[in-house]
Amino acid sequence: KGDKSIPQFVYGVNHHEYDGEDVVSNASCTTNSITPVAKVLHEEFGIASGQLTTVHAYTGSQNLVDGPKAKTRRGRAAAENIVPTSTGAAQAATKVLPELEGKLDGMAIRVPVPNGSITEFVADLEADATEDDVNAAFREAAEGELEGVLGVTDEEVVSSDILGQPYSTYVDLQSTNVVGGLTKVLTWYDNEFGFSNRMLDVADYITEN
Structure with missing residues (x-):
């Protein structure tokens, strides 16, 4: 680690x-999954x-077998x-979206599948905002500013169904839920393939700029 922090860019x-830095980070697959969702919610409704x-x-x-760690x-x-x-995704998200500094936290639950993840x-x-309002905002983003980055689905998918999806994040619209002032969103991501696509997008952008 150097004296300066490495900037994190989420496509x-x-x-x-990006401003000509020699070393950058593409952030993590989970940061790539949550920040487009947080961006839409914050810009439309405020978080x-x-x-x-x-x-x-x-x-x-x-470990694949029990052992010290x-x-x-x-x-x-x-x-x-x-x-x-x-x-570290919640803290990383606030570096990417500094307007959310101090507003986010989170944890992970690792499960026994080799690929395919979901963020709540x-x-x-x-x-x-109603559930329809929230889903409409995601649909608009998926067809506009975040096309190719944020996808949406009305299908009753499970984790194996989303393998090979190129999106950073794939919002499960049927699972959007609003209770009082709390809004819950589920969003899928192929934590290998989706992330790799965004790494290529970031590399392409840096090459051109």
Whole structure:
């Protein structure tokens, strides 16, 4: 680690802020999944606060058989357990969307699938919004500013159905739920393929700029 922090760019959210830096980060797959969703919600309704939980495929940071690990739970057999653990995505999201600084937190639950993840985002919105209002905002973004980055689906999909989807985030519209001032959104992502597509998009943008 150097003396300066590495800027994180999420394509479709803040990639346009690239200013000739030699070393940049494409952020994480989970940060790429949550920031387009948070961007839409904040711009349309305002986010007072939010909590995210990513239900994430197991990764190389876990053990395949029980063993010692600095993070004890990650030392348990990845393909046999549901593993609550930390995620840096909420804090990273506030670096990408600084207007949300101090408003977000979250955690991860690693599950025994090799690929395919989903983020649950629960937000206290500043403006009143119905489920239809929220879904309409996502549909508009998917067809406009965030086309190719944020997708939406009305289908009753499961994790294996979204493998190979090129989006950073794929909002499950049937699962949008509003209770009082709280709004819950579920959004899928292929944590390998979707992220890789955005890395190529960021690289292409940097090459051209």
